[in-house]
Every structure is written in C-alpha cells, then in structure tokens.
Amino acid sequence: MIITIANTVIIVSGISGFLAFLLVLAEKFFANYGECKIDINGKKELVIEGGSSLLASLNENKIFLASACGGRGSCGFCKCTVKSGGGPLLPTEKPFLNSQEINKGVRLACQIKVKEDLQIEIPEEIFNIRKFKAEVSQIRNFTYDIKELTLKLIEPNEIDFKAGQYVQLEAPPYEKSKHSVTRAYSIASSPLHKDYIQLIIRRVPDGICTTYIFDYLQQGDNINFTGPFGDFIIRDTQSDMLFVAGGSGKAPIKSMLEYLQNQGSKRRMIYMFGARTKDDLYLTEEFRELEEKLADFTYVPVLSKPKEGTDWQGKTGYIPPYFPEYIKDPQNTEAYLCGSPGMIAAVKKGLLENGVSEDKIYYDSF
Amino acid sequence: MELNPFVIFIAAIFTSNILLTNFLGMCSFLSVSKEIESSLGLGFAVVFVMTFTSAINYAVYHYILVPLDIVYLQYIIFIIVIAAFVQLTEMVIERFSPVLYYSLGIFLPLITVNCAILGISLFMVIREYNFVQSVAFGAGGGLGWLLAILALAGIRAKVNYKFVPTGLQGAGLSLIITGLMALGFIGFSGIVVIQ
Numbered sequence: 001m002i003i004t005i006a007n008t009v010i011i012v013s014g015i016s017g018f019l020a021f022l023l024v025l026a027e028k029f030f031a032n033y034g035e036c037k038i039d040i041n042g043k044k045e046l047v048i049e050g051g052s053s054l055l056a057s058l059n060e061n062k063i064f065l066a067s068a069c070g071g072r073g074s075c076g077f078c079k080c081t082v083k084s085g086g087g088p089l090l091p092t093e094k095p096f097l098n099s100q101e102i103n104k105g106v107r108l109a110c111q112i113k114v115k116e117d118l119q120i121e122i123p124e125e126i127f128n129i130r131k132f133k134a135e136v137s138q139i140r141n142f143t144y145d146i147k148e149l150t151l152k153l154i155e156p157n158e159i160d161f162k163a164g165q166y167v168q169l170e171a172p173p174y175e176k177s178k179h180s181v182t183r184a185y186s187i188a189s190s191p192l193h194k195d196y197i198q199l200i201i202r203r204v205p206d207g208i209c210t211t212y213i214f215d216y217l218q219q220g221d222n223i224n225f226t227g228p229f230g231d232f233i234i235r236d237t238q239s240d241m242l243f244v245a246g247g248s249g250k251a252p253i254k255s256m257l258e259y260l261q262n263q264g265s266k267r268r269m270i271y272m273f274g275a276r277t278k279d280d281l282y283l284t285e286e287f288r289e290l291e292e293k294l295a296d297f298t299y300v301p302v303l304s305k306p307k308e309g310t311d312w313q314g315k316t317g318y319i320p321p322y323f324p325e326y327i328k329d330p331q332n333t334e335a336y337l338c339g340s341p342g343m344i345a346a347v348k349k350g351l352l353e354n355g356v357s358e359d360k361i362y363y364d365s366f
Numbered sequence: 367m368e369l370n371p372f373v374i375f376i377a378a379i380f381t382s383n384i385l386l387t388n389f390l391g392m393c394s395f396l397s398v399s400k401e402i403e404s405s406l407g408l409g410f411a412v413v414f415v416m417t418f419t420s421a422i423n424y425a426v427y428h429y430i431l432v433p434l435d436i437v438y439l440q441y442i443i444f445i446i447v448i449a450a451f452v453q454l455t456e457m458v459i460e461r462f463s464p465v466l467y468y469s470l471g472i473f474l475p476l477i478t479v480n481c482a483i484l485g486i487s488l489f490m491v492i493r494e495y496n497f498v499q500s501v502a503f504g505a506g507g508g509l510g511w512l513l514a515i516l517a518l519a520g521i522r523a524k525v526n527y528k529f530v531p532t533g534l535q536g537a538g539l540s541l542i543i544t545g546l547m548a549l550g551f552i553g554f555s556g557i558v559v560i561q
Contacts, residue, residue: 008436015430015443019450030457090468113464 037117041124048114054086055109064129065122066229068168068184071110078109083119086112123231128160131226132167136219137196142282145203146248147214148188150196151223158194159227161187163234163259164252164336164364167197167227171212183209186338186364187228188251190258202248232338232364234260239360240333241267242326244319244347246274249338250283252364256336261293269297270326272319274343276305278312300326320350330355337363371502373558374495378506380554384482385514386547391482395515396540398473405519408473409512413505415455415477416486419448420504423487424497444487452478482511493560517547 033050038057040046048057055071055078058064069075076096082105089097093108112118134151141147153159166186173180189198204210217223234241234256243253253271260267275281280303287299302319306312315322327333333356337344344365351361384390391412398408423444431437456474460467467474477483486507490500521543530539 007434008439011430011434011436012439012442015426016446019446023450023453026454026457030461087464090464092468113460115461 033115036114038114039117039119041121042119044127050114050116052114053110054080054112054114054118054120057114058109062130063122063126064131064226065109065126066168066184067110068182069110070182073108073111076108079106080109081105081121082107082112083121085116085118086120087115125162125228129227129229130156130159131224132156132159133222133224134197136217136221136223139217139219142200143280146282147201147203149199149201149213149217150189151199151225152196154222159197160194161191161197161228163187163191163255164232165228165230166232166252166364167199167225168229169199169209169213170224170226171209174212174216176211177208181208182226183207184229184366185248186230186232186252186255188254190255190262192259192262198251200248200251200254230364232336232362234336235334235360235362237334238267240327240329241269242333242335242351242356243269243271243337244274244335245271245338246343247280247339249364249366252338253336254283254286257287257290257294257297261290264295266295268328269294271297271299272322272326273299273301274319274339275301275303277303277307278310298326318346320347320353323350323354327354327356331357333360335361335363337361337365339363339365341365369499369560371498374499374560375502375506377558377560378503379510379513380551381557382560383510383514383551384485384507385511386544386551388482388485389548390485391480391511394473394476394480395511395518395544396537399515399519399522399540402516402519402523404473405515406512407470408477409508409515411470411474411477412480412482412511413508415448415452416483416508416511417501417505419444419451419483420486420490420500420507421497422447422451424490424495424500427487427491440488440491441484444484448483448487449478482507514544514547518543521547 031051035047036050038046038048038054040063046057046061048061053071055065055067065080066077067075068077071078073092079096079101086107089102089107090111093111096108097106132153133155134153136149137152138150139147164186166184168182168184170180170182171177185199185201187197188200189196201210201213203214232252243256245253250273257269257271260269271287273281281301284301291297291299300315300322302315302317302322303312304316304318306316335351335356337347339347344363348361348363352358378384381387385392385395394408399405426443426447427440431440431443452474459470459474486504490503495503518540522540525539534542
C-alpha cells in the first residue's frame with residue numbers, strides 16, 4: 001500500500017517535474033530576449049533587459065512618455081515613432097493611429113514589447129519630463145466646484161515648461177480607490193516661476209482624482225506629478241490671438257497670458273470665457289488687470305444662463321455668435337481652445353464659418 | 367472495429383461533433399460566440415491545441431501510464447500535459463507572432479480548462495484508437511468545435527438585430543439555438559457514426 005502511494009506520488013511528481021523543467025527551458029529560450037539597445041533620436045542609447053514594454057523600459061530610465069491609462073492601451077497617449085525594430089503593428093494600436101501616423105511608423109509605446117534593438121524617435125521636450133515631488137502650499141476656492149492648488153516643488157526643485165502644457169497628478173490610494181490614479185491638469189501659473197506650479201481643478205462628480213483633491217488633500221500634504229506634457233503652446237508669430245475656454249480650461253490660458261505679458265507682447269488678444277451663471281465666474285479681477293497690463297487684450301466673459309433678476313450686464317448665450325464682433329482679420333487669427341471635446345467641436349465649427357483657417361486652430365481637449 | 371482515420375476525422379467534425387453531441391466545452395462556446403472574429407481566433411487555437419495534445423497524451427498514456435500500471439491517474443496527468451502545452455504554445459506564439467498573440471488574447475490560457483480538450487483525450491483512450499486515429503480524432507474534434515462556435519457566432523450576429531423577449535436574451539436563446547444546431551447535426555449521422 002505504502003509502496004503504491006509512494007510510486008504514484010513519484011510518477012506524478014516526475015511527470016510534472018519534467019513538464020516544469022521543459023517550461024523553464026522554454027522560458028529561458030523563448031522569453032529571454034537578452035540585452036536590447038534602444039536608440040533615442042540618434043542621441044541617447046539605453047541598454048535594457050528585454051521582455052517588458054517599451055513604455056515601461058523608458059520609464060525605468062526616467063524618460064516619461066505621456067500615459068493616462070498606465071500602459072493598458074486605452075488612452076493612446078504614449079505615441080512614439082519607431083524607426084526600426086518593434087515588430088508589426090498590433091490590432092490594439094490601430095484604433096489610436098491614423099493612416100499618416102501608420103506610414104510614419106508611429107506606435108504606442110505601451111504595446112511594443114522590447115525584444116530586439118530599437119531605434120525610436122520622441123519629441124525632444126520629453127527629455128525634460130520628470131517625476132516631481134511637491135508640497136501643497138496653498139488651496140484656494142475659486143467657485144463652488146473649482147479650486148486652485150499651489151504645489152511647491154521639493155524634488156527636483158525646479159521645472160521647465162512652456163505656457164499651456166499640462167502635468168499628470170498622481171492621487172495615491174485612498175478610501176474610494178484601491179489603486180493610485182493619474183489625471184492630467186494644465187498648469188495655470190506662468191513658466192517664469194520655476195519653483196512652483198498652480199493647477200486649476202474642477203470637481204468631477206464621483207471622479208476618483210478630483211474627489212481626492214477636494215475632500216482629502218490638505219495644505220501641507222505631499223503629492224507627486226510627472227510632466228510637463230503637451231503641445232498646446234503659444235505659436236511664435238505676430239497673428240491675433242483668440243482664446244476660448246470655460247471652467248478649469250482657464251488654466252492654460254492664464255499661464256499663456258501671464259507669460260505674454262512678461263514678454264511685453266504687442267499682439268492683439270481676446271479671451272472669451274464661457275460660463276453658465278455668475279457663480280461660475282472666477283479670477284475676473286485678475287483678468288481685468290491683465291487688460292491694463294497687456295498692450296491689446298480684451299477679456300469677454302459670456303454667460304449661457306444668467307439667473308433671472310441678476311444684474312448681469314455682459315454677454316449672454318453661446319460664444320460662436322460673438323465671433324464676427326471680435327475677429328478682425330480671420331486670415332491672421334490664431335485660436336487657442338481648451339475644454340470638452342463637444343465644446344471644442346462647436347467652437348471650431350464657428351471659427352471655420354468665420355474664416356479662421358483650420359491649421360491655426362489649436363486646442364487642448366479634456 | 368478498425369476505423370479509417372479519415373472516417374474518424376470526418377465523423378469528429380460532423381456526426382460526433384464534441385460540442386453538439388457531447389456538449390463539452392460549453393462555457394467558452396457560449397461566452398466567446400458573441401463575435402465572429404474572436405470565435406475564429408479561439409476556434410483555431412482549439413484546433414491546434416486539441417491536435418497536439420491528443421498526440422502527446424496518446425504517447426503519455428501508452429508509453430508511461432500503461433507500462434507503469436497507473437492508468438487511473440490519467441485525468442490528472444492529461445490535465446497537466448494540456449496545461450503545460452498551452453503555456454508552451456503561448457510562449458512560442460508571443461515570441462514569433464505578436465499579432466496572433468494579441469488577437470488570441472485571454473482565449474489561449476482559457477483553453478487549459480476547456481473540457482472538450484480533455485474530453486478528446488479521454489475518448490481516445492476509451493475508444494482504443496491507435497496513434498494516427500487519435501491525431502485524426504483530435505484534429506477533427508477541434509475543427510468540429512470551430513465549426514460549431516463559428517455557426518453560433520454567425521447566428522448570434524443576426525439575432526442581435528432581432529427582437530428577443532427579455533427572458534430569452536443572452537445565454538437562454540443561445541442554448542436553444544445550440545439545441546437546434548445539435549438536431550441539425552444529427553442529420554449528418556447517415557454518413558458515419560462513431561461512439
């Protein structure tokens with residue numbers, strides 16, 4: 001009896017052991033990609049252990065491509081151009097790429113597994129992207145659902161960014177969320193202040209990150225973010241500038257205007273701020289002051305639903321009908337939009353109808 | 367009776383379709399048949415794994431289990447072999463065909479617990495097939511499973527555009543359709559029967 005039991009145990013273990021051995025061999029042979037070289041823009045070469053995704057490998061080497069989903073292939077932010085290596089285009093990438101990008105070799109870094117030497121191209125600015133540790137030095141309430149955070153940088157203690165760029169704030173795990181989440185917020189402060197950044201954040205009902213910021217984050221807390229990201233930046237021309245943004249979309253515009261004011265820009269600028277009621281307006285005083293400081297700047301708040309009986313003297317309704325009044329020379333006008341995809345589409349349509357050319361409409365949609 | 371392997375192959379596809387006559391491998395059959403594309407991917411993975419595991423399990427059974435007189439351990443051994451084979455296949459596919467790897471996705475590991483695969487190995491033993499017959503049975507069984515899931519996926523794609531009473535939506539109607547398909551496949555039994 002004992003012998004039978006021992007026998008069967010030995011045989012089953014033997015067979016399992018043999019198969020396990022085979023799998024270990026296979027793992028060594030098939031899943032071991034050895035050391036791979038990643039050549040970035042022909043300037044920098046990384047040597048990494050193959051087998052993980054390009055996005056993760058770059059992150060390990062402190063090169064941060066934008067990624068809102070954390071490498072699950074659902075946001076499509078981590079695009080980079082792959083010159084050689086990387087294998088064929090995967091079905092998981094196709095939905096995020098247009099035919100032009102596919103021809104150029106643009107890929108999603110999170111979907112590429114590093115199995116061989118790669119040659120990639122990323123925008124130079126990405127070398128600037130860092131992970132920052134900061135302290136919440138001030139929290140200000142702007143409206144009932146909009147707050148401003150001032151983040152004093154601790155490590156590294158300076159940030160280089162262009163007005164209009166955004167950072168990805170990391171909300172740590174807390175009561176409502178088991179995992180840390182990252183969300184993108186535009187920088188509202190001027191790029192001339194390198195030791196702190198300000199973010200303007202609007203509460204999203206049941207949003208994981210905004211709930212953390214509104215209900216849990218306290219002055220004096222530490223918080224991490226990566227950045228700066230984005231190409232929603234001031235084009236260096238002398239064209240007229242038309243800004244359209246509502247809600248927390250005011251953040252990048254504020255940064256741009258403060259920067260332009262410091263540079264002594266003489267460009268003609270209009271900022272049309274869309275809001276629902278008077279309660280949604282904020283920083284009005286500051287923008288009126290900017291009108292004084294800038295050579296040619298007009299701030300135009302437009303309320304879509306001013307409450308009955310309030311003393312609102314300004315514009316009402318939607319923004320596009322006011323374009324003819326403010327756009328002087330459509331051919332020579334650049335538009336900078338920041339808001340929801342729906343708002344951007346509507347404003348873009350209005351701008352095109354008024355003769356602004358499509359390649360001069362820049363936007364940051366969130 | 368010594369059956370021609372080709373007869374077994376045809377019979378495994380049509381008259382003794384493992385899914386429609388033995389109702390094995392139902393869980394992935396019902397859940398994956400929502401889309402034709404993924405059904406096709408899973409179907410081919412099943413064909414591949416079934417063919418090879420029937421061959422390997424044949425060898426394991428006749429050259430290890432029988433000589434050592436431990437035939438009663440066949441279930442556990444067969445399952446381990448299938449699991450190891452699926453794992454191995456996954457590694458090879460990931461290395462050499464990332465496109466196929468991504469289109470199969472989670473289906474490949476799921477095959478490990480597809481009872482149709484174990485069923486093929488067990489039937490092969492019960493029916494005392496020789497090696498060629500076993501492989502033919504495995505390949506035919508896989509193709510039969512592919513045919514069945516593809517047919518159901520096609521029908522479900524049509525059903526999507528039709529009104530279905532609430533109580534029948536999803537698995538309910540799928541099971542009825544499967545039953546009707548099984549009846550339809552019985553029509554093939556005039557060709558040849560293996561049991």
